[in-house]
Amino acid sequence: MIATPLTGSDRPSPFAIPADEARVERTVAALEASGIGVVRARDSADARRIVLELIPDGSEVHHGASQTLEVTGLADELETSGRYEPIGLRTRTMDRKTQADAIRRLTASPDLMVGSVQAVTEAGTLLAASMGGSQLGPYVAGAGRVILVVGTQKIVSDLDEGLRRINDYALPLEDARAMAAYGIHSDVNKILIINREIQPGRITVVLVDEVLGF
Numbered sequence: 001m002i003a004t005p006l007t008g009s010d011r012p013s014p015f016a017i018p019a020d021e022a023r024v025e026r027t028v029a030a031l032e033a034s035g036i037g038v039v040r041a042r043d044s045a046d047a048r049r050i051v052l053e054l055i056p057d058g059s060e061v062h063h064g065a066s067q068t069l070e071v072t073g074l075a076d077e078l079e080t081s082g083r084y085e086p087i088g089l090r091t092r093t094m095d096r097k098t099q100a101d102a103i104r105r106l107t108a109s110p111d112l113m114v115g116s117v118q119a120v121t122e123a124g125t126l127l128a129a130s131m132g133g134s135q136l137g138p139y140v141a142g143a144g145r146v147i148l149v150v151g152t153q154k155i156v157s158d159l160d161e162g163l164r165r166i167n168d169y170a171l172p173l174e175d176a177r178a179m180a181a182y183g184i185h186s187d188v189n190k191i192l193i194i195n196r197e198i199q200p201g202r203i204t205v206v207l208v209d210e211v212l213g214f
Helices: 020-035 043-052 067-072 075-078 085-091 100-108 136-142 157-180
Strands: 039-043 060-063 112-114 118-120 126-130 146-151 188-193 203-208
Touching: 020 039, 020 118, 020 203, 039 043, 043 067, 043 075, 043 203, 060 075, 060 085, 060 188, 067 075, 067 146, 067 157, 085 100, 100 136, 112 136, 118 157, 126 136, 136 146, 136 188, 157 188, 157 203
Parallel strands: 039 203, 060 112, 112 146, 146 203
Antiparallel strands: 118 126, 126 188
């Protein structure tokens, strides 16, 4: 779990408060009606267990940079447990100058992509923001399957509120993380909006009743 940022009045940001049960249930119903599977999780430990149960041993797996995956321990588990074939470990041993095309192809179309989003609307729309966009292609169609771990504090009323959550709340936090980790600023250069998934079973959202990620 991350620390809850405060507003100027020392109250938690509304974007950092888990949704109530009625709002969660509306969102679950809307996601499922949009062809997106949903599994509820009590907390980060439960989410980690669920995600790992959804991934068969030996699967080719990729994930982008994600605070949610870091704090749940999923990023480490996917790469170091020995149970899977992590694309990230493979590409980090490749030369980014001479093997750039091969790296691009590997990361663009993994068998299974694990990640998160910055907002999900009560109408069942997912919003994912990125500085570089490398995770967005697999989310859209490149990956065979997609598992998204999402804290219920990311539920918003509509697209407009989702964009405000990205720009006013998530970006400052991600910018601070990027500066600490990489010495560079982050930015919202690309935004993906998923309204519906037409391939049954392709996208699963693990919705967590806890504040996770940005």
